[in-house]
Amino acid sequence: MASELRVNTLKDAAGANSVALSTVSSGSAKAWAQIQQTSTQTVHGSFNVSGIVDTNTSRTEVNYTNAMNDANYSALSSGSKDWDDSPAGNQSLMVGAVYATTGDSYYQSTNDGGAAQDSPRFMVAINGDLA
Amino acid sequence: MASILKVDAMQGVTSAGDITITGEGGSATMQLQQGLAKAWANYTTNTSTAINGSGSFNVSSLTDNGTGDTVVVFTSAMANDDFSYYGMNNSASAGASGSQKTTSQCRQVTYNSSIALADTNEISTSVDGDLA
Numbered sequence: 724m725a726s727e728l729r730v731n732t733l734k735d736a737a738g739a740n741s742v743a744l745s746t747v748s749s750g751s752a753k754a755w756a757q758i759q760q761t762s763t764q765t766v767h768g769s770f771n772v773s774g775i776v777d778t779n780t781s782r783t784e785v786n787y788t789n790a791m792n793d794a795n796y797s798a799l800s801s802g803s804k805d806w807d808d809s810p811a812g813n814q815s816l817m818v819g820a821v822y823a824t825t826g827d828s829y830y831q832s833t834n835d836g837g838a839a840q841d842s843p844r845f846m847v848a849i850n851g852d853l854a
Numbered sequence: 855m856a857s858i859l860k861v862d863a864m865q866g867v868t869s870a871g872d873i874t875i876t877g878e879g880g881s882a883t884m885q886l887q888q889g890l891a892k893a894w895a896n897y898t899t900n901t902s903t904a905i906n907g908s909g910s911f912n913v914s915s916l917t918d919n920g921t922g923d924t925v926v927v928f929t930s931a932m933a934n935d936d937f938s939y940y941g942m943n944n945s946a947s948a949g950a951s952g953s954q955k956t957t958s959q960c961r962q963v964t965y966n967s968s969i970a971l972a973d974t975n976e977i978s979t980s981v982d983g984d985l986a
Contacts, residue, residue, distance in 0.1 A: 725868055729857070730858065730859040731856045731857050732858040733860075733861070734860045735861070735862050736860055736861060736862045741858075744875070747886070748877065748878055751875075752888075752891065752982050755938045755983070757938045757983075768934070768938065768983060768984075770885075770888040771888070789877070789882040789884065792878060792879040800940065801948065801949060802949065802950065803949055806952035835969045843952070844950065844952055846940060846950065847938065848938060848980070852878035853879055853882040853884060854877060854879040854881050
């Protein structure tokens, strides 16, 4: 049977390692995704992501299942240029967040020359307040 | 009234790996486990490759793959290799590489401002995804 527990603070059984439920909630990522831009844009793993939209070369819109409370959240990203190759060469590919709304965020990948280039994998994490 | 719950472990009732929490706005809900970082580390690759102080969680070791190239090994493995991980450093930029990425580890590369692989003393990595 499903049950609901309402508490303000969690501690271990010894009474140590105290953490407020507000910290658990605020400190948890609200969405994350591993995304392929090359070929057909594909989500390989995700949480709270309803889908992506291929808006142009190297551009991806990430839509959330549950919306954020406002647009003032943090969007982190890391990308790779040659996902399956040894990184001995230049693997630099910047993935920047272009804009964010409560329902989605939008990313652009560029190489070290500043030109748009699809990433074989880039990853995003969203931290902030859910609606 | 404020309340404190003292426990050493938590599990969902319907599914052990699924505990729901309510978001800050009071309407949306999310799965607690999915939102928790599964590993993180603050480490250096200068001189030797090592965790800075006590700066890690669920990281058993680091493997020096060469200049600016580190494999982060997890203590508890992930359920699959579709997890997300992110990196930053105090040199220029950090990137991800899928090679050598398994359920037990991920590979992080770091660059200087000339876009060359470079060691640095402050690299941060965080991992989101499903634990095994």
